[in-house]
Amino acid sequence: MPEPVTPVTFPPAFLWGAATSAYQIEGAVREDGRTPSIWDTFSHTPGKTAGGETGDIAVEHYHRYRDDVALMAELGLTAYRFSISWSRVQPTGRGPAVQRGLDFYRNLVDELLAHGIKPAVTLYHWDLPQELEDAGGWPERDTALRFAEYAQIVGDALGDRVEQWITLNEPWCSAFLGYGSGVHAPGRTDPAASLRAAHHLNLAHGLGTSALRATMPARNSVAVSLNSSVVRPLSQNPADLAAARRIDDLANGVFHGPMLHGAYPETLLAATSSVTDWSYVLDGDLAAINQPLDALGLNYYTPTLVSAAAASADGPRADGHGASSFSPWPGADDVAFHQTPGERTEMGWTIDPTGLHDLIMRYSGEAPGLPLYVTENGAAYDDKPDPDGRVHDPERIAYLHGHLSAVRRAITDGADVRGYYLWSLMDNFEWAYGYGKRFGAVYVDYATQARTPKSSALWYRQAARTGTLPPVTAAE
Numbered sequence: 001m002p003e004p005v006t007p008v009t010f011p012p013a014f015l016w017g018a019a020t021s022a023y024q025i026e027g028a029v030r031e032d033g034r035t036p037s038i039w040d041t042f043s044h045t046p047g048k049t050a051g052g053e054t055g056d057i058a059v060e061h062y063h064r065y066r067d068d069v070a071l072m073a074e075l076g077l078t079a080y081r082f083s084i085s086w087s088r089v090q091p092t093g094r095g096p097a098v099q100r101g102l103d104f105y106r107n108l109v110d111e112l113l114a115h116g117i118k119p120a121v122t123l124y125h126w127d128l129p130q131e132l133e134d135a136g137g138w139p140e141r142d143t144a145l146r147f148a149e150y151a152q153i154v155g156d157a158l159g160d161r162v163e164q165w166i167t168l169n170e171p172w173c174s175a176f177l178g179y180g181s182g183v184h185a186p187g188r189t190d191p192a193a194s195l196r197a198a199h200h201l202n203l204a205h206g207l208g209t210s211a212l213r214a215t216m217p218a219r220n221s222v223a224v225s226l227n228s229s230v231v232r233p234l235s236q237n238p239a240d241l242a243a244a245r246r247i248d249d250l251a252n253g254v255f256h257g258p259m260l261h262g263a264y265p266e267t268l269l270a271a272t273s274s275v276t277d278w279s280y281v282l283d284g285d286l287a288a289i290n291q292p293l294d295a296l297g298l299n300y301y302t303p304t305l306v307s308a309a310a311a312s313a314d315g316p317r318a319d320g321h322g323a324s325s326f327s328p329w330p331g332a333d334d335v336a337f338h339q340t341p342g343e344r345t346e347m348g349w350t351i352d353p354t355g356l357h358d359l360i361m362r363y364s365g366e367a368p369g370l371p372l373y374v375t376e377n378g379a380a381y382d383d384k385p386d387p388d389g390r391v392h393d394p395e396r397i398a399y400l401h402g403h404l405s406a407v408r409r410a411i412t413d414g415a416d417v418r419g420y421y422l423w424s425l426m427d428n429f430e431w432a433y434g435y436g437k438r439f440g441a442v443y444v445d446y447a448t449q450a451r452t453p454k455s456s457a458l459w460y461r462q463a464a465r466t467g468t469l470p471p472v473t474a475a476e
């Protein structure tokens with residue numbers, strides 16, 4: 001990629017963050033009262049993850065968090081986004097909290113604050129307590145009520161020291177990969193259940209937001225992180241445009257409709273009427289979901305390219321998170337998914353920073369006045385230490401440079417983007433892919449748990465310290 005002529009410089013208050021999630025890094029799954037989540041059960045079910053890998057040990061962050069925070073400080077991070085393991089703080093998903101679980105997160109937050117790193121807490125990054133799944137999981141309304149209670153517990157415990165809150169991470173994945181294509185926990189493949197799950201995740205977000213607000217100081221910010229897809233039609237033919245519209249409703253409108261505008265898109269309700277009658281949307285639900293937010297989190301990796309077509313013999317693609325013959329797109333079996341042309345990462349995801357710019361500009365318009373954060377963006381590569389033990393990842397540097405430049409262009413174009421969280425701080429358990437896909441800026445040797453900053457981490461440190469993107473060759 002050619003170097004821009006002028007330096008790419010960010011506003012002084014811009015947050016330079018990194019993100020992780022509990023099940024992907026903590027390990028210690030049976031310690032201090034934690035009980036299994038749906039990801040424990042799923043990863044221990046034969047055939048569900050690559051090589052049968054699990055998060056049992058992960059990168060032992062539960063025991064190494066002090067060193068990990070020191071590393072974050074060395075890398076110049078000014079913000080860190082992590083998630084709380086629900087079954088660590090409220091083991092059965094109901095009733096009283098476990099103090100040891102809350103203490104872990106309180107200690108982590110204090111360590112971050114002591115190093116001048118702003119914590120951003122995600123309440124739910126896909127690890128539902130197994131007992132709540134046994135009672136029906138996200139397709140059941142009660143799960144949303146339980147989430148509100150859990151939100152209050154965590155808000156009470158950390159609201160005095162954490163200002164940035166995110167209710168849900170990527171509810172699309174929870175609903176449609178968890179209950180539709182089944183490539184994520186709990187691995188169910190029921191299109192009607194996936195739409196019910198989407199509604200109850202929306203309700204959980206709304207009730208959780210209200211619960212946090214009721215218990216926390218007013219200065220705190222409440223947001224949600226959506227993996228809003230950038231859906232592009234293969235051509236400008238009316239049929240392809242309609243296919244793109246349909247997928248846009250199922251990827252985006254199903255969440256931002258009720259959350260930001262207080263209604264599901266009419267076109268979504270019509271297109272899914274053969275799958276569900278939406279009778280579980282009760283009076284008052286939409287108002288409960290449509291809480292004013294303080295910010296919006298956008299997670300972006302790659303655009304989605306679609307056309308109208310009969311479903312391919314292999315069935316529709318499962319959005320890059322794993323293969324399944326069940327679709328994560330209910331009611332859209334006649335939409336075909338295509339590989340966007342261009343270079344790809346190790347996930348097979350096409351590298352296209354214009355998608356991030358488009359996404360930010362779209363939500364800048366959808367939610368005028370709402371501060372935006374890129375709460376995840378990054379790339380997996382097949383990183384390996386060289387004979388001196390150093391890990392060179394020039395592709396990741398180029399990826400970050402391209403995407404951060406796109407963020408900067410969006411700011412120039414008027415979007416209020418306040419920060420960027422690189423996915424991920426360190427290599428970790430990549431869900432159905434196990435440990436085979438390395439997204440970290442820090443390399444983890446899984447045999448020894450040794451952490452080694454890759455050259456991209458050093459490049460990112462320079463960006464964070466100076467507020468200006470170094471050239472792509474700077475850290476080589």
Ligand code: FCB
Binds near residue numbers: 021024169299430431
């Ligand atoms: C996102 C998830 C995150 C990680 C990245 C690669 O969808 O939120 O946990 O898996 O993808």
